[in-house]
Amino acid sequence: MEERFSRQVILSQLGREGQRRLHVARVLVVGCGALGSHTAAALLRAGARRLILVDRDILELHNLHRVALYTQADVGRPKAEALAEHLEAIDPAAQIQVHVAHFGPREAEELVPKVDLVLDGLDNLETRYLLNDACIKYGVPWIYAAVLGVSGMTMPIHPHRGPCLRCLFPTPPPPGTLPTCATHGILGPVPKAVGAIQAAMAIRFLAEGVFPVGRLFQFDFWSMDFRDIAVERRPDCPACGRGEYEFLRETSRTVTLCGDAVHILPHSREGVDLEQLANRLSSLGKVRRGSGVLFFEVAGISFTVFPDGRAIIKGVKDPARAQALYDQYISR
Numbered sequence: 001m002e003e004r005f006s007r008q009v010i011l012s013q014l015g016r017e018g019q020r021r022l023h024v025a026r027v028l029v030v031g032c033g034a035l036g037s038h039t040a041a042a043l044l045r046a047g048a049r050r051l052i053l054v055d056r057d058i059l060e061l062h063n064l065h066r067v068a069l070y071t072q073a074d075v076g077r078p079k080a081e082a083l084a085e086h087l088e089a090i091d092p093a094a095q096i097q098v099h100v101a102h103f104g105p106r107e108a109e110e111l112v113p114k115v116d117l118v119l120d121g122l123d124n125l126e127t128r129y130l131l132n133d134a135c136i137k138y139g140v141p142w143i144y145a146a147v148l149g150v151s152g153m154t155m156p157i158h159p160h161r162g163p164c165l166r167c168l169f170p171t172p173p174p175p176g177t178l179p180t181c182a183t184h185g186i187l188g189p190v191p192k193a194v195g196a197i198q199a200a201m202a203i204r205f206l207a208e209g210v211f212p213v214g215r216l217f218q219f220d221f222w223s224m225d226f227r228d229i230a231v232e233r234r235p236d237c238p239a240c241g242r243g244e245y246e247f248l249r250e251t252s253r254t255v256t257l258c259g260d261a262v263h264i265l266p267h268s269r270e271g272v273d274l275e276q277l278a279n280r281l282s283s284l285g286k287v288r289r290g291s292g293v294l295f296f297e298v299a300g301i302s303f304t305v306f307p308d309g310r311a312i313i314k315g316v317k318d319p320a321r322a323q324a325l326y327d328q329y330i331s332r
């Protein structure tokens with residue numbers, strides 16, 4: 001056994017067999033921002049060397065206060081690529097596959113069946129519904145995790161053995177109703193702490209096949225109030241109850257328009273409250289109401305948002321980047 005893991009292998013909970021299982025496990029990390037970078041770093045250091053990293057975004061200066069491993073020299077680089085380099089520097093035996101792409105239905109169908117466990121490093125709820133559908137369809141366990149402001153939460157999901165994300169939140173909220181890190185901020189240590197908890201659950205699962213299913217863990221890192229909430233399976237759950245997987249059937253949500261503009265189609269059919277959205281965005285950029293639409297400008301990018309949740313984003317050519325901006329400002 002390698003010296004690198006000698007202080008971990010002597011844990012009675014893990015042992016040589018647990019360590020061996022960590023080495024051969026395949027793990028998919030979806031999202032390589034704050035949560036994903038901390039979780040991936042903790043898992044790689046523990047000996048889970050076969051990682052697949054997916055992220056569509058580039059690292060920005062305002063990410064650095066909360067992420068793991070990245071340095072200022074990585075600003076402007078694709079996150080998944082930069083993270084893979086840092087991980088390989090920690091352990092040259094790592095076998096890391098990188099996908100710089102939006103995690104859509106095609107990527108979900110391709111990657112989820114290949115792995116033993118999926119870790120949520122996402123920054124938006126819509127993609128989590130897609131991930132949940134894929135994991136339930138292929139019977140692959142995953143760990144839901146989310147952070148915002150001074151709080152975070154996580155729930156391990158073992159398909160058909162406990163509740164899934166749609167048992168917890170049956171329908172996606174309409175675009176523009178949830179706060180995001182861009183609008184409400186995030187305390188640096190929060191993703192690190194939640195990532196560590198996610199990684200600890202992942203290590204036990206990979207070593208022993210055991211998850212604390214049916215439990216949502218909520219943490220407030222300001223008041224230090226921690227809650228452990230029981231969650232039941234719903235027999236009528238569209239994903240794990242009825243097997244409908246509607247998010248896997250969605251076709252591409254972005255359409256590139258002429259010039260540097262991209263059209264984004266929302267998942268939800270409930271529409272968006274433009275008044276509420278205008279209030280939320282007013283401190284972040286220039287907001288103007290037109291006839292039945294909302295105009296929003298920030299950092300050289302302009303958004304035209306329609307009441308049905310559609311948006312035209314000008315100033316970007318790359319559909320994945322436009323999708324990221326939509327999720328950041330309009331919908332989480």
Ligand SMILES: [Zn+2]
Nearest residue numbers: 164167237240
């Ligand atoms: Zn369910």
